[in-house]
Amino acid sequence: MSITSADPSGRDHRPALLAVLDAVDRAPGAAALRARSYALLGVAAGTRLLDVGCGGGLAVAEAGALGAFAAGVDRDEEMIAAARGRHPGHAFAVADATALPYEDGAWDAYRADKVLHELPDPGAALAEAHRVLAPGGRAVITGQDWDAFVLDAEDGLLTRTIVHARADQVPGPRVVRRFRGLLLDHGFGEVTVEVTTAVLTDARWLPLATGLAEAAVRAGAVSSGQAAAWTADQAERAAANRFFLAVPVFTASGTRSR
């Protein structure tokens, strides 16, 4: 699960985004997914790992605890300030994924988690990943398909409209479908793709659903009356322990092969 540069209601609001990311980090299966990314990257003592779009810096701290020399970059100054505050002793810098301030071949491992959907040109980020990785270096990119949020709801057609309207508000809602091709196109071999579905049934996830409806109203895709009815249905489900949101999360890996 993840949110783009916006809170669940779709407004751009950094503290709210961090709070959502913190909640997502504690979601069922999230820790296992992060651990899987470190395994795919071959993180071990001394691995030089760069986490791009690092947000609050949790992955940098976790990789550091595994013995890596881990650093994080994010284009957002507030995110980097938060990461530095939360994880002192680790290296964090403000930088753009498409213009990394590192020498060619400086890193053994490159990680971008819930980031590429925010980029107008994800290929430019993959080109940078290839450049900053040493030959044989590993890349892992992960994220969810914004068109593929699966919600139980009374009105299935309205649900589809709401999900797609929210998806259309991120630059690359379906970029995960291109993960394999992006890696192959930018000089990576041994490319793999794995999918893990996050299943969220706890009532505390209700704001993710209601945020979708609010965003759909702002996009003009549904009326406020339609959104209110849909949100009421979701709230009833949550109150009755019948909330259901499933999100497939795609994790692709590759080795810098040339």
Ligand SMILES: C[S@@+](CC[C@H](N)C(=O)[O-])C[C@H]1O[C@@H](n2cnc3c(N)ncnc32)[C@H](O)[C@@H]1O
């Ligand atoms: C949804 S958050 C994910 C943060 C973190 N990777 C995580 O898993 O919690 C996306 C992050 O990517 C950052 N980001 C977006 N575009 C970026 C870019 N072009 N270069 C670097 N960071 C970027 C945002 O500022 C934000 O912190």
